[in-house]
Amino acid sequence: MNGYRTALLTGASRGIGEAVAVALAEAGLDVALFARNESDLARVAGRVRAAGRDALVLAGDVTREEDVVRAVREAEARWGAIDVLVNNAGIGLFKPTWEVAADEWRRVLDVNLTGPFLFCKAVVPGMIARGRGQIVMISSDVGRRTIPDGAAYCASKFGLQALTEVLRKEVRAKGVKVGAILPGMTDTYFAGSVQGDPRKADWLKADDVARAVLAMVAAPPHAQIDEIMLHPMIQEY
Template sequence: MLKNKVAIVTGASRGIGKAVAFKLAQHEVQVVLFGSSEQIQQSAEELEHLGHRVLAIRGDVARENEVNDCVSKTIEHFGKIDILVNNAGIGFFKDVEATSLEEWQRLFEVNVQGVFLFTKAVLPYMKERGQGTIINIASDVARRTIPKGAAYTASKYAVQGFTGSVAQEVRKLGIRVGTINPGMVDTYFNNTVQGDPQKKDWLKVEDVADAVLYMASAPKHMVVDEVMLHPLIQEYPNV
């Protein structure tokens, strides 16, 4: 069902984004890896070594020219865009009065503006073909709030609201838009180490990648609006 489709995955240098790119490639998707660090090329080389056709582009999701350049190169290289996975994100947890304006702005640039810019850039190509799937990786805090998480939570609520509105705009055009809202995931998030023994019972990046695969491979007549997933050990209010 996904063979020869073309996907852009943002934040694909490591963590969830890398796992998503590898998962899609395993199902014969041609993947464009977009990320801000030098590791993006290494991730692409790992996939190429496994025999997959990929394209690596280094850039900042908050810069419109770099986003548009990625989309243009994808079209030049592969001729189409079937799937966009907006995964790039950053986060921190502080009291409001300890949060600087620069930290707030950068968080929203990456977590919200990046989703907006990539979505805006791919939609004309999806509309032209009357099909496409956009998957936004948000968080379970897009549905609830946590202390010291005002900035991060607000950004994920924004992604959730943006996703719902865009989904209604384009669903009649054959384009599906949805969110995946994971709870605690063992990644490099908030300057932590992936594989830390303290996170052994958290979700794995592959769990989130499986959710992306499920959403992307749904039959054409079906849209998966939202997937929420948590590790069994996580306690949280009703969401």
């Protein structure tokens, strides 16, 4: 796809990340899978290989710079380059602002904002050197609007939008594209829920978000898609 051959995807062990991993593999990319749960990653790697592509399991925490740097080095050593970076790992926390513990606040900002920053920092220099690449941030529709009980989560995703837009301005002229996907309610394991719960039957599916990622990556070389926001028909926003 666009000559892109390899991708590194965070939060690849389940939910949206699993769907993106399989979609990228079916589109012909080898996929490096980063998350903490190694056995879930091994299962997703099996699905990537079943689609005929190479899979690399990279166990780590997006908040730990040493894990991030090691993962990027491993993927680059195996394939020579990371053409596509998908920053998808994220956690939710929903409670009144004054009930959020300082450590909970820091963890949400760390995973959802510092994690993508660390991966961009590690991957972008290679993309600039090659004069090409695509970064996809899995943000949220609440990266553009706020909801009660969402102080830490909204702050993290508003921050991610800012990181996305700053980075886009920095690397556009160097041939590197930076875009964000902003989904509404999506049926995954997000915030302790269970994927496939019948109460979420009308929500977006992880595959819907994966299709948006593919559309962004598939934009022709002369065009970049800045963002895609998508919602289930039942959601008011």
